[in-house]
Amino acid sequence: NPSTPSNFIKNVITEDLKSGKVKEIVTRFPPEPNGYLHIGHARAIWINFTLAAEFGGKTNLRFDDTNPVKEDTEYVKSIQEDVKWLGFEWEELRFASDYFDEMYNRAVLLIKKGKAFIDDLSADQIRETRGTLKSPGSNSPYRDRSVEENLELFEGMRAGKFDDGAKVLRAKIDMSSPNINLRDPIIYRISHTYHHNTGDKWCIYPMYAFAHPLEDAIEGITHSLCSLEFEDQRPFYDWVVAECEMPNVPHQYEFGRLNVEQTLTSKRKLKLLVDEQHVDGWDDPRMPTISGLRRLGYTPEAIRNFIYETGISKTQGVVDLQMLEHFIREDLKLKALRTMAVLNPLKVVITNYPEGQNEWFDVENNIENPDMGNRQVPFSREIYIEQDDFMEVPPNKYFRLFPGNEVRLKNAYFIKCNEVIKDEEGHVVEIHCTYDPETKSGSGFTARKVKGTIHWIDASQAVPAEFRLYEPLIKAEESEEETEQTEEGEEKEEKTFLDQINPNSLEIVQGFIEPGMRDVVSQDKFQFFRHGYFNVDSKYSTPGHPVFNRIVSLKSSFKI
Numbered sequence: 413n414p415s416t417p418s419n420f421i422k423n424v425i426t427e428d429l430k431s432g433k434v435k436e437i438v439t440r441f442p443p444e445p446n447g448y449l450h451i452g453h454a455r456a457i458w459i460n461f462t463l464a465a466e467f468g469g470k471t472n473l474r475f476d477d478t479n480p481v482k483e484d485t486e487y488v489k490s491i492q493e494d495v496k497w498l499g500f501e502w503e504e505l506r507f508a509s510d511y512f513d514e515m516y517n518r519a520v521l522l523i524k525k526g527k528a529f530i531d532d533l534s535a536d537q538i539r540e541t542r543g544t545l546k547s548p549g550s551n552s553p554y555r556d557r558s559v560e561e562n563l564e565l566f567e568g569m570r571a572g573k574f575d576d577g578a579k580v581l582r583a584k585i586d587m588s589s590p591n592i593n594l595r596d597p598i599i600y601r602i603s604h605t606y607h608h609n610t611g612d613k614w615c616i617y618p619m620y621a622f623a624h625p626l627e628d629a630i631e632g633i634t635h636s637l638c639s640l641e642f643e644d645q646r647p648f649y650d651w652v653v654a655e656c657e658m659p660n661v662p663h664q665y666e667f668g669r670l671n672v673e674q675t676l677t678s679k680r681k682l683k684l685l686v687d688e689q690h691v692d693g694w695d696d697p698r699m700p701t702i703s704g705l706r707r708l709g710y711t712p713e714a715i716r717n718f719i720y721e722t723g724i725s726k727t728q729g730v731v732d733l734q735m736l737e738h739f740i741r742e743d744l745k746l747k748a749l750r751t752m753a754v755l756n757p758l759k760v761v762i763t764n765y766p767e768g769q770n771e772w773f774d775v776e777n778n779i780e781n782p783d784m785g786n787r788q789v790p791f792s793r794e795i796y797i798e799q800d801d802f803m804e805v806p807p808n809k810y811f812r813l814f815p816g817n818e819v820r821l822k823n824a825y826f827i828k829c830n831e832v833i834k835d836e837e838g839h840v841v842e843i844h845c846t847y848d849p850e851t852k853s854g855s856g857f858t859a860r861k862v863k864g865t866i867h868w869i870d871a872s873q874a875v876p877a878e879f880r881l882y883e884p885l886i887k888a889e890e891s892e893e894e895t896e897q898t899e900e901g902e903e904k905e906e907k908t909f910l911d912q913i914n915p916n917s918l919e920i921v922q923g924f925i926e927p928g929m930r931d932v933v934s935q936d937k938f939q940f941f942r943h944g945y946f947n948v949d950s951k952y953s954t955p956g957h958p959v960f961n962r963i964v965s966l967k968s969s970f971k972i
């Protein structure tokens with residue numbers, strides 16, 4: 413999509429360009445490299461990149477790497493890969509940590525202006541004296557330290573004279589502000605931690621709320637677009653830009669977070685799933701990460717179209733999971749080769765078909781897209797059908813194969829079941845049928861009709877394959893609502909979400925595919941007759957033995 417739907421941020425940008433307030437739009441996508449990107453991030457990426465591009469502007473990819481304890485170069489790499497894969501090109505690649513010197517100098521400026529002080533209170537004490545929404549906080553006993561003392565202590569913090577947590581630098585604003593974020597927020601903390609970019613150069617790190625506005629200002633960001641949970645931070649954002657006397661003045665605008673039904677969009681929770689091995693990595697096809705969706709078989713087009721359709725608004729509802737699925741079906745409908753795959757096979761011997769003989773049927777690759785041409789599908793005396801397509805004692809309205817019944821084999825002949833072969837334990841191992849040569853597909857045969865059509869694979873040339881069928885990782889009705897990320901709440905919330913893990917989220921099934929598909933490669937996508945859309949798995953497929961992930965089944969009642 414070349415442009416964004418009309419929305420409030422677009423109105424602001426249009427106005428700012430018209431009034432001359434800004435000359436060029438510069439945005440940024442600022443992930444913290446503490447996990448892989450998920451579907452929620454796709455909205456932030458899309459908004460930042462598409463809005464800037466629409467107005468001839470540019471977008472930086474900036475790693476907000478101010479918290480070394482949780483960050484890693486693995487994430488730096490995966491995030492770049494995912495943004496590119498989604499189809500976006502950044503103007504410049506930046507690291508917040510490249511600005512640590514400047515941030516330090518700006519903090520010193522605040523101290524000199526009497527706008528920041530070193531506090532010896534512990535993190536707990538600071539939290540306890542912060543007050544609540546209804547009651548003001550109280551001033552720290554260290555709040556009135558002299559500028560000289562503050563400068564000396566801050567220098568000492570930087571030089572490594574103090575242990576982690578011994579001191580912090582706090583902005584000096586107003587402990588009775590109705591906005592808790594303005595009650596002398598912490599802006600620097602001590603952390604003797606190796607940083608993926610700056611190594612051991614620093615043992616103090618800026619807090620996110622202080623660092624972020626500076627990063628935006630340093631890069632000349634005009635419109636700093638972020639999700640709604642940062643709304644309460646905006647007054648502090650503006651305070652930092654003003655009090656630090658930044659020459660460029662960026663402005664923050666918030667949009668609603670994207671939440672999808674039965675889908676976790678919190679890196680913290682996703683990391684827990686990986687760390688506790690509930691999934692086989694960040695790119696497990698059940699993960700709502702960009703890399704998981706890619707491995708499952710989503711295309712960048714489908715994701716972008718989905719994001720476009722969910723729109724940009726200030727309200728953050730929960731989007732129907734079926735809406736995401738709708739867009740991958742739409743994208744693959746005319747692109748994917750439609751072939752047959754037999755899951756859980758059952759052998760059928762066509763007793764009146766000559767032994768040693770075979771024939772080839774000419775089959776359309778995609779009946780909705782003739783441009784995709786035709787292919788040849790072999791047929792012979794022995795074929796595989798699905799176990800589910802045969803019942804020895806069928807219920808009412810079962811039109812598939814059962815003793816005495818005739819069905820159509822897709823693209824081939826009518827066959828009739830005559831005999832059921834069982835093993836010693838009574839399990840059906842083979843079905844004996846006869847075929848009627850008159851009923852050949854395409855021959856115009858109309859003398860009799862059958863009610864069931866089933867699919868099959870020629871047994872002599874069938875290629876074995878594995879099929880992985882997924883259900884949502886999280887049981888119905890659980891989704892990621894906007895959660896206040898209070899440190900107190902975190903632990904409890906994590907526990908309840910782990911209780912909601914669906915034990916049946918992965919079903920592994922063996923079967924066969926057509927011989928023409930022997931050489932499929934990772935990420936090839938197909939529609940398997942009656943089963944849905946599948947993608948060749950990039951991790952478990954081996955040459956000659958593909959593993960298919962089911963992206964989505966065929967049917968959906970979802971309407972845009």
Ligand code: ATP
Pocket residue numbers: 441442443444445451452453455456637638639640668669670671677678679680
């Ligand atoms: P998480 O809460 O999953 O850890 P985050 O917000 O901490 O995500 P960041 O790396 O800080 O992750 O996010 C980068 C950008 O993506 C931020 O600007 C944030 O507003 C945005 N973002 C994150 N999650 C969503 C979401 N679900 N919907 C829209 N934007 C999001």
Ligand code: MG
Pocket residue numbers: 444
């Ligand atoms: Mg974050």
Ligand code: MG
Pocket residue numbers: none
């Ligand atoms: Mg967050």
